[in-house]
Amino acid sequence: MKDFKNRMTKDIIMPALKENDLGRLAQVPEKHPEIDAADWCKFVESRLTPEFLELSKVQRERSSKIQSRHRSGRSGMVNVREAVKKDLEVADPPRHRVWIKSRTKSRKLVTDYDKEIMLPLVIIFRNEEGTVLYIYTKRLNYCDPLASEIVVLSWGATIARNLSLHNVIFQCDSVDAATAVLRKSHEIQIAVVTS
Numbered sequence: 001m002k003d004f005k006n007r008m009t010k011d012i013i014m015p016a017l018k019e020n021d022l023g024r025l026a027q028v029p030e031k032h033p034e035i036d037a038a039d040w041c042k043f044v045e046s047r048l049t050p051e052f053l054e055l056s057k058v059q060r061e062r063s064s065k066i067q068s069r070h071r072s073g074r075s076g077m078v079n080v081r082e083a084v085k086k087d088l089e090v091a092d093p094p095r096h097r098v099w100i101k102s103r104t105k106s107r108k109l110v111t112d113y114d115k116e117i118m119l120p121l122v123i124i125f126r127n128e129e130g131t132v133l134y135i136y137t138k139r140l141n142y143c144d145p146l147a148s149e150i151v152v153l154s155w156g157a158t159i160a161r162n163l164s165l166h167n168v169i170f171q172c173d174s175v176d177a178a179t180a181v182l183r184k185s186h187e188i189q190i191a192v193v194t195s
Helices: 002-018 022-024 037-047 050-064 073-090 095-102 145-162 176-181
Strands: 118-126 132-141 168-174 190-194
Touching: 002 037, 073 095, 073 118, 118 145, 132 145, 132 168, 145 168, 145 176, 168 176
Parallel strands: 168 190
Antiparallel strands: 118 132
């Protein structure tokens, strides 16, 4: 019902308001004869109040600032977390895995209003003297810097574990990404140096 009201507001009421043609709102829309005329009039009045119009403006501005929309649909983030628990077979899944899964569509991470771009992801392993030991690269569809940083940190931890490396220092330029992946349950001791 909420979605229906939003569509009626967006597709019928707001265009009439924008065109300054409020007279056409006096009648129930032809496409929806099932709506009672009195209910329609109350609904239109509620959507044209100064309070509603101000709230609508504030919410549009807030929504325009979102850079990575989740794709959990009606199931919500709680169910996404449950799905990650099931996939990973763990009781407490890492937050970054839940975040990534909630923004994944057909195995692609989609962010920034659904625009996809290819970013190179690079991991360089050095020893204490600074000598390069390993370099790993791949290209993935990301346009949100935070998402790419989280994926690189997670990928780097997996590679380090597979190489049996210990006392690994991850260096990245995102404190938020480092905070997202730091977990007490990591098998690798992680120290983060942000630059």
